[in-house]
Amino acid sequence: MSDSSSSSTFQPAGGTAICTLFEGDYHLGLAALVNSLVRAGYAGTVWAGYRGALPPWLKQLRRLDAPGEEYAVAEQVRLAFLPLHTEIHFTHYKPRFMLDLFAGPAGDCEYLWYLDPDIFVRCNWTFFADWQQNGIALCQEITNNILPADSPLRQKWVRIAGKIGLDHPRPLNHYFSAGLVGVSAQYTSFLEDWWKILGLAEAEGIDLNRFMPGNRESALYAPDQDGLNIAAMYTEYPLTTMGPEAMGFVPGGFTVYHAVGPKPWRASFLKRSLAGMPPSGADKFYFTQVSYPIRVYSPVRLHMKRLACSMAALAGRFYGRQ
Numbered sequence: 001m002s003d004s005s006s007s008s009t010f011q012p013a014g015g016t017a018i019c020t021l022f023e024g025d026y027h028l029g030l031a032a033l034v035n036s037l038v039r040a041g042y043a044g045t046v047w048a049g050y051r052g053a054l055p056p057w058l059k060q061l062r063r064l065d066a067p068g069e070e071y072a073v074a075e076q077v078r079l080a081f082l083p084l085h086t087e088i089h090f091t092h093y094k095p096r097f098m099l100d101l102f103a104g105p106a107g108d109c110e111y112l113w114y115l116d117p118d119i120f121v122r123c124n125w126t127f128f129a130d131w132q133q134n135g136i137a138l139c140q141e142i143t144n145n146i147l148p149a150d151s152p153l154r155q156k157w158v159r160i161a162g163k164i165g166l167d168h169p170r171p172l173n174h175y176f177s178a179g180l181v182g183v184s185a186q187y188t189s190f191l192e193d194w195w196k197i198l199g200l201a202e203a204e205g206i207d208l209n210r211f212m213p214g215n216r217e218s219a220l221y222a223p224d225q226d227g228l229n230i231a232a233m234y235t236e237y238p239l240t241t242m243g244p245e246a247m248g249f250v251p252g253g254f255t256v257y258h259a260v261g262p263k264p265w266r267a268s269f270l271k272r273s274l275a276g277m278p279p280s281g282a283d284k285f286y287f288t289q290v291s292y293p294i295r296v297y298s299p300v301r302l303h304m305k306r307l308a309c310s311m312a313a314l315a316g317r318f319y320g321r322q
Helices: 024-040 056-060 094-103 125-134 152-162 185-203 223-234 269-274 281-286 299-315
Strands: 016-023 044-051 069-074 077-083 111-115 119-121 136-139 180-184 239-242 256-258
Touching (some): 016 024, 016 094, 024 056, 024 069, 024 077, 024 119, 094 111, 094 180, 094 185, 094 223, 119 281, 125 136, 152 185, 180 185, 185 223, 256 281
Parallel strands (some): 016 111, 044 077, 136 239
Antiparallel strands (some): 111 180, 119 256, 136 180
16 A cells, blocks of 8 residues: 555665656556566666556555655665656657656666566566666667668668768668667767757657658658667767567567557457467566556456467467468
8 A cells, every 4th residue: 555654665776777658558568567677676766757647556556755756666666757748759758758867857877778668578687787788778670670771761861860960870780679778878969869850850840749650651750760760870879789589579589578569458369369460478478467566457357368368379379360
C-alpha cells in the first residue's frame, strides 16, 4: 500500500538512470519493463514521462517522501513520474525528454538509457553497465537494417543535415532503432542534433503529432528514427551497437525483447495465430514479467492470458502464414 509519510530506504545507484514515455494502456508495458529491470538487478531511478492518468497499479507501491509522484518499486529501484504537456507524439519526444532530464531532475546522472515502454530486459543489468562504457548505445532495426553509406536515402539525409550546419558524415551501413538508446552526459550534443533534426522536419511541414507521417519515399518518413540515424552519422562520439537480435527481432539475442506490432496486453492471440501469426518471444516473455513486484493482473486473469498465449503458440505450429 502507498504511504507518503514513510521515509525511503531507496539509495540511488551512482551514475546511471533509465527513462521512458507512456500514456494510456502503455502503463501495462511500463509495469513489465520496470519488473524486468528489478529482476535484472538494476539499481537506480526510472523516470517515466506521461500524459493522462497515472497507472492504476500505483496503490501497490510505497509512495516516497518527495515533492512529486515517486514510488519505491523495490529497495533499490525508484519509479518517478513526470507529467508532460506537449502535443508531440511521444515517439518524437525522446531526445527532448532526455535533454530535459539531464538539465533537470537527472542532472547528476552520468549515463541515461531510454527504453520504450514495450521493451523488457532479459539479461542481467551488469551487461548494460559494461555496454554503456563504450559510447552511445544503439541497436539495429530489422526494417532497413542494411542501409549502405551510399544509399539514396542517406544522400537525402546529407542534404537535410547541411541545413543545420552538419557536415563530414561518418560512413554507416546500418539503420538503428529509436526504441533503445543510451547516452552519456558528456555526449548530449548528440541528443541536441537529434532534436534539431526533428525541429527541421516540423518546419518542413511534417506533422510530429502523428506516429509515421508519409511513406518511405520521404526522407523523414519515421522522424524519430530517421532523425536518430542522421545524428548518428554526424556525431563525433563513439557508437557502440548491436544487431537486430539484441531487441529480439531475430533469433539469437539475449538482451531485451521489443514488442513491436500488436501489443501483448491487447492481442487476441488465438485469432492472430489462426491467421498465421503465432505469439512472438516478446509476447510470451511479457506474461512472465507482470506479476512481481508490480502485479498487473489478478491471478485468475493472468492464468487465462498465459493459457491463451500457450494455446495460440501451439496452434501456430499448424497454421503457417500464407
